[in-house]
Amino acid sequence: MVSADKENKVAVVDKKDEATLNPKSTKFEFGGPIGALGVSVTTPLMLYLLHLGCSDLTGGCPPPLLSISSTLKSERWWDALWDWNAFFVYCGWYAYCCLCWRLIPGDWVKGTVMRNGQTKEYKMNAFATALLTLGLVAGTIYRYGPLSFIFIYDHYLALISASIVMSLVQAFTVYYLSFRNGALLALGGNSGNYLYDWFIGRELNPSCAWLDRMKFDLKTFNELRPGLILWMLNDISCMCEQMVRRGRHAWPTDSMILINVFQGLYVLDALWNESTILTQMDITTDGFGFMLAVGDLAWVPFSYALQARYLAFSQHELGWPLTIFVFALNSIGYYIFRTANTDKDTFRGGKNPKNLKSLKTKRGTELIISGFWGMSRHPNYWGDLMMALAWCMTTGFHTPITYFYIVFFVILLTHRAMRDDEQCRKKYGDDWNKYKAIVRWRIIPYIY
Ligand SMILES: NC(=O)C1=CN([C@@H]2O[C@H](COP(=O)(O)OP(=O)(O)OC[C@H]3O[C@@H](n4cnc5c(N)ncnc54)[C@H](OP(=O)(O)O)[C@@H]3O)[C@@H](O)[C@H]2O)C=CC1
Numbered sequence: 001m002v003s004a005d006k007e008n009k010v011a012v013v014d015k016k017d018e019a020t021l022n023p024k025s026t027k028f029e030f031g032g033p034i035g036a037l038g039v040s041v042t043t044p045l046m047l048y049l050l051h052l053g054c055s056d057l058t059g060g061c062p063p064p065l066l067s068i069s070s071t072l073k074s075e076r077w078w079d080a081l082w083d084w085n086a087f088f089v090y091c092g093w094y095a096y097c098c099l100c101w102r103l104i105p106g107d108w109v110k111g112t113v114m115r116n117g118q119t120k121e122y123k124m125n126a127f128a129t130a131l132l133t134l135g136l137v138a139g140t141i142y143r144y145g146p147l148s149f150i151f152i153y154d155h156y157l158a159l160i161s162a163s164i165v166m167s168l169v170q171a172f173t174v175y176y177l178s179f180r181n182g183a184l185l186a187l188g189g190n191s192g193n194y195l196y197d198w199f200i201g202r203e204l205n206p207s208c209a210w211l212d213r214m215k216f217d218l219k220t221f222n223e224l225r226p227g228l229i230l231w232m233l234n235d236i237s238c239m240c241e242q243m244v245r246r247g248r249h250a251w252p253t254d255s256m257i258l259i260n261v262f263q264g265l266y267v268l269d270a271l272w273n274e275s276t277i278l279t280q281m282d283i284t285t286d287g288f289g290f291m292l293a294v295g296d297l298a299w300v301p302f303s304y305a306l307q308a309r310y311l312a313f314s315q316h317e318l319g320w321p322l323t324i325f326v327f328a329l330n331s332i333g334y335y336i337f338r339t340a341n342t343d344k345d346t347f348r349g350g351k352n353p354k355n356l357k358s359l360k361t362k363r364g365t366e367l368i369i370s371g372f373w374g375m376s377r378h379p380n381y382w383g384d385l386m387m388a389l390a391w392c393m394t395t396g397f398h399t400p401i402t403y404f405y406i407v408f409f410v411i412l413l414t415h416r417a418m419r420d421d422e423q424c425r426k427k428y429g430d431d432w433n434k435y436k437a438i439v440r441w442r443i444i445p446y447i448y
């Protein structure tokens with residue numbers, strides 16, 4: 001029997017029921033333990049490589065091949081990798097995000113019902129946190145000039161290291177805590193293989209008595225606040241660096257303004273729609289381990305800001321024709337992304353103002369088969385990919401490195417679509433095949 005501990009809302013599970021509630025995972029994803037090791041090593045490595053391969057510290061983007069070995073041997077590069085000031089600034093940033101979560105008022109929203117029959121409540125104040133932060137940053141830059149906000153640009157590598165250390169600390173801590181009595185494990189994170197479970201996330205919603213009392217959820221917190229908002233600050237810091245280099249009273253380039261506006265809009269959109277992530281697979285199904293920790297805290301803010309970083313030292317102007325093209329591409333992508341996500345969320349919320357057609361399923365829920373959801377099974381990914389391409393194109397066609405993001409994103413979303421397909425096949429059975437026969441395209445109509 002599973003009985004709820006009323007005080008802390010933590011399930012207390014008898015030993016004999018542990019196996020029923022937390023069955024052993026039988027299937028590996030991401031290539032199993034070998035894949036887990038590979039991603040755990042290559043993710044931090046890629047972060048360093050991207051920034052050393054696209055930096056004026058190493059001589060450009062990409063740096064001349066001949067200069068790489070001499071640069072790597074140089075003391076300056078090694079020095080830039082670790083800096084205690086940057087480490088404390090990063091820890092201060094994380095603590096500031098926690099304080100904002102605690103102090104800024106916000107509605108409490110219920111998540112989905114979990115396997116143990118319980119529902120968690122989440123505080124919604126990520127958007128307010130971002131507005132407060134942007135206000136403070138704008139005030140600082142207005143008062144003291146762009147030079148006052150180039151710390152992030154100047155300490156990029158050291159901040160990457162700090163965020164990786166934070167991810168490691170969190171991943172080891174939550175793995176250790178997942179062995180406490182009553183922890184609800186992720187169905188895919190309980191294989192018994194230490195490395196794999198640590199990587200994929202053993203516990204569904206890592207916590208402890210203290211965090212439970214405050215109703216603080218580490219997984220949703222990390223997914224939306226310290227990483228996403230820092231990504232925006234990274235872009236702004238790169239813009240400040242560009243302005244400093246261009247001299248007093250100089251405007252940023254059109255390309256730099258565009259990347260800041262596009263990515264800023266994307267982040268604010270995610271935070272404004274904070275409650276919608278509560279139904280996404282990362283929150284409902286996946287555990288929280290090193291993969292999500294490093295993805296949220298290090299990968300998103302530091303690799304997604306690569307275009308702005310490049311533009312800080314390679315100050316290309318796009319010119320009107322390309323500006324209009326890139327702006328249109330991003331706007332159409334955003335329209336598809338937002339309309340598709342809103343249509344699905346509204347429909348799942350029990351409303352259908354657009355009279356979208358749907359397929360009834362034995363599971364009880366209906367699947368939309370008209371509008372954007374009638375064109376492909378992941379129209380929101382399609383819009384997201386168009387935006388991703390527009391972001392890369394803000395850097396013009398001078399270097400392939402700034403196009404890394406679209407390559408990574410195609411792989412991430414294709415893999416995600418495959419994982420979702422597998423989960424929906426289990427959820428909907430035969431109805432899923434019927435649905436796939438009606439909506440044939442996976443992401444982009446007539447292409448994939
Ligand atoms: N920038 C980034 O790095 C990333 C961005 N994203 C973005 O996050 C957003 C959400 O993505 P994600 O959660 O992966 O996927 P989806 O928003 O596509 O959600 C998939 C779920 O939606 C439901 N669903 C599927 N088809 C239909 C339908 N026809 N009608 C109604 N419901 C349907 C199913 O759940 P059920 O039926 O149980 O409700 C399915 O499991 C996307 O816009 C994506 O682009 C995602 C990952 C990374």
Ligand SMILES: CC(C)=CCC[C@@H](C)[C@H]1CC=C2C3=C(CC[C@@]21C)[C@@]1(C)CC[C@H](O)C(C)(C)[C@@H]1CC3
Binds near residue numbers: 295299
């Ligand atoms: C390299 C590596 C280990 C990757 C792990 C994957 C993560 C980078 C992504 C997994 C799901 C994500 C989501 C977003 C960012 C990327 C990660 C963390 C997201 C917060 C971006 C903004 C969107 O609007 C979103 C809120 C829907 C989205 C949620 C999923």
